[in-house]
Each structure stands twice: as C-alpha cells, then as structure tokens.
Amino acid sequence: MGSNKRKISIIGSTGSIGTQALEVIEKLKDKFEIIALAGGHNKELLQKQADKFKPKYTCLGEEGLEKICSDKENDIILVACSGKIGLRPTLTAIKNGIDIALANKETLVMAGDIVMAEAKKHGVKIIPVDSEHCAIHQCIKNIDQVEKLIITASGGPFLHKSLDDMKNATVEQALAHPRWNMGKKITVDSATLMNKGLEIIEAHHLFGFDYDKIDVVVHPQSIVHSAIEYKDGSVIAQLGLPSMHIPIQYAITYPERYEGIKSKSFSFSEIARLDFEKPDLEKFPTVKLAYEMGKLGGTATVCMNAANEEAVFAFLDGKIKLYNIYEITKKMCDEHTVIKQPTIDEIFATDKEIREKTKNYIQNL
Numbered sequence: 001m002g003s004n005k006r007k008i009s010i011i012g013s014t015g016s017i018g019t020q021a022l023e024v025i026e027k028l029k030d031k032f033e034i035i036a037l038a039g040g041h042n043k044e045l046l047q048k049q050a051d052k053f054k055p056k057y058t059c060l061g062e063e064g065l066e067k068i069c070s071d072k073e074n075d076i077i078l079v080a081c082s083g084k085i086g087l088r089p090t091l092t093a094i095k096n097g098i099d100i101a102l103a104n105k106e107t108l109v110m111a112g113d114i115v116m117a118e119a120k121k122h123g124v125k126i127i128p129v130d131s132e133h134c135a136i137h138q139c140i141k142n143i144d145q146v147e148k149l150i151i152t153a154s155g156g157p158f159l160h161k162s163l164d165d166m167k168n169a170t171v172e173q174a175l176a177h178p179r180w181n182m183g184k185k186i187t188v189d190s191a192t193l194m195n196k197g198l199e200i201i202e203a204h205h206l207f208g209f210d211y212d213k214i215d216v217v218v219h220p221q222s223i224v225h226s227a228i229e230y231k232d233g234s235v236i237a238q239l240g241l242p243s244m245h246i247p248i249q250y251a252i253t254y255p256e257r258y259e260g261i262k263s264k265s266f267s268f269s270e271i272a273r274l275d276f277e278k279p280d281l282e283k284f285p286t287v288k289l290a291y292e293m294g295k296l297g298g299t300a301t302v303c304m305n306a307a308n309e310e311a312v313f314a315f316l317d318g319k320i321k322l323y324n325i326y327e328i329t330k331k332m333c334d335e336h337t338v339i340k341q342p343t344i345d346e347i348f349a350t351d352k353e354i355r356e357k358t359k360n361y362i363q364n365l
Ligand SMILES: NC(=O)c1ccc[n+]([C@@H]2O[C@H](COP(=O)([O-])OP(=O)(O)OC[C@H]3O[C@@H](n4cnc5c(N)ncnc54)[C@H](OP(=O)(O)O)[C@@H]3O)[C@@H](O)[C@H]2O)c1
Pocket: 011, 012, 013, 014, 015, 016, 017, 018, 038, 039, 040, 041, 042, 043, 060, 061, 062, 080, 081, 082, 083, 085, 103, 104, 105, 106, 129, 130, 131, 180, 181, 182, 183, 184, 185, 186, 244
C-alpha cells in the first residue's frame, strides 16, 4: 500500500459488516481515507459515523450508490449491503475500474457470470469478505493444481436439534446463532443452511470450480474457515478465531497484512478439538437445492435467491414457519423456466417477477 492512503467507500456502513469494517479502519487510520459511507435507513448511525470518520460524503438509501460507485477517486469499495441491492452498484464500480471487497454474496448468486466477466475485462480485483471464501482466497496459490474446494459450515442453531424442533422454531430461536453475530437475513439463512447454498454458488463464480468440485462439511467450532485439496492429496486450510474483523481486514488491505484489530494470538491447545461431520441434507435440503440450481445456472439461482429472500422476510414478519422458507423457495424454483444466459435486464426482471410471485403466494397461504 506504500505511504499513500487507500481510498475506500463502504456501502452498508450501518450494518453488521459495515460497522466492523469501520472498527478495522479506526485501528488502521493511517492506511485509509474514507471517500463515502452509505446506509439504508439508519440515518442516526450514519450521521454518527460521518461525524467520527469524516467521509467526503454520505448517502442514505439506494439512490446515491451509483454516484459512489462511479467516483473514480475510490481505490476500493466494500459492498456490504444485504440482498439484491448490491448488484447494480458493484457492476458500476467494476466498469469504473474500482476494486471490490465483496461481502454481498447475493451479487454473485444473481449475476456471477456477468460480474466475473466484467471484472476480468476491466482488470478489477474482487476480494471476498465472506470468511469461507476469504479462507479459500488465502489458501490458493496455483489454482490449476487445486482438485477441490472444501467449504465449512457451522451448522447454525439447529445443527443437533430435531427436524420437528426446526420446523416449529420461533424467530428468536432462528436468530440465536451459536458462533456469529450477523444481520438478520444472513442469520436466518444460516439457520436453514441456505447461507451455505448461496456460498457454494459464490465459490463457483469466484474461483471458477464446477459444483462437483465444491464440498461442504459441517464444522461446529468455526475455527477452520474453509480448505482446498490439491491434486496430490495435500489439504491446505485457513484457521482463525471466529471473528469477521479478520476477513474484512484481509479484503480491504489485500495484499498487505497488518496487526490491526487482532485481539489475541491463536492457540491450538486452548481450542483442543475440531469436529467435522457431513451435512444432513434431509434436515437442510436448501444445500441440495442450491447445488441443483447452481448446476442449472442462468436465472435458476436468481429465482432461488429472490424466493428465499422474500420467504425469509415473511418468516421474520411472523407470516410463515422456518421450514416453509425452503418449501416456498423450492416451489418457486420448480415452477421457474430458466433463461440460460440472461442479460442483466433479464436478471432484474426475473428477480422482480419471482419476488412478486412469492409475496402473492405467501399472502394467499
Ligand atoms: N454479517 C456477517 O458476518 C456476514 C458474513 C459474511 C457475509 N455477509 C454478507 O454481507 C452482506 C451484509 O450482511 P450484514 O450481516 O452486514 O447485513 P445487515 O447487518 O443487515 O446490514 C445491511 C446493510 O445494508 C444497508 N441497506 C439496507 N437497505 C439498503 C438500501 N436500500 N440502500 C442502501 N443500503 C441499504 C443497511 O442499512 P440500514 O441498516 O441503515 O438500513 C445496512 O447498512 C450480506 O450480503 C451478507 O450475506 C455478512
């Protein structure tokens, strides 16, 4: 990074990833200059952040995001908003040659082919913030020699609960994640394991691996953040305490590494044991659905993402049960006619159509 400060903007600065990113930046004050901060609805917090970090400008809601992502003064933009909002600004930033630290996995789930092709065309780096993909990014040296990717999953709050417990779970129980403190949407996705489904698709696009070469293993301690297996059988994993500060810092400072916010040194003896098990696809059929939709490609993953997101919102509003999220998403996927190589307009049109269809379906239940 040399002596110059890296110029950064954060989309979703008021969220879980955004606030943790600002904690990292506070520790590394001399390394960063903040160009813009953007939040969704939390005006008060955005104002507090502006007073403290003195960005050149802020914006609230979707309108200002295009302006931020067209501002070539940025060296890097952290896309940390939730859901479909991330896609358009990410594409704008890429077209303007600005590197991306990507937390918003929905961007790749919706339009991974287009986003990765545009990034290649404009010579833009996409550095993953998701801890699993950040782990793989750190492990990979010679990508041609990698046999497969191994993504770990904590298993969420229902890992060792019965299917019935899961079916009757309250919103409070679904939001009680044992390892990670995250935004509500991703926390519910972690309870159904749809989060892992989205991550499989994200990994396929980021690293260019076929779905048959991406495995998922449940690892409740969340110490091994993911691994890769080389063709010769060697397995390289990335380990660390479960803190999002580390992958956020890695992504926004890449390729440099700094002490930053590291709270304590890693100790194998304190951790004592690491467990691994196969995911139970009967209890968590979202993972199977994600593989199927990922293999179909095109708008199949757009449909799955839109239906899931609307069903998660309905669950959080108390309109449906936790397990209905999967059932509704599956129904929408079964009824969807896939467009194989969609344009960006077709992606947004599919997203809109499926959201409306899902909302109507839930209303009439
Ligand atoms: N949290 C984690 O540990 C974690 C880990 C890996 C990946 N991710 C991914 O990172 C993304 C963010 O997750 P999160 O947990 O940080 O979510 P979150 O806490 O819900 O934060 C979402 C952010 O997006 C903003 N936002 C919402 N609507 C907006 C709009 N219309 N225009 C502009 N901004 C808007 C929110 O602003 P307001 O709050 O002001 O409304 C907030 O700043 C997700 O895609 C998630 O899958 C998160």
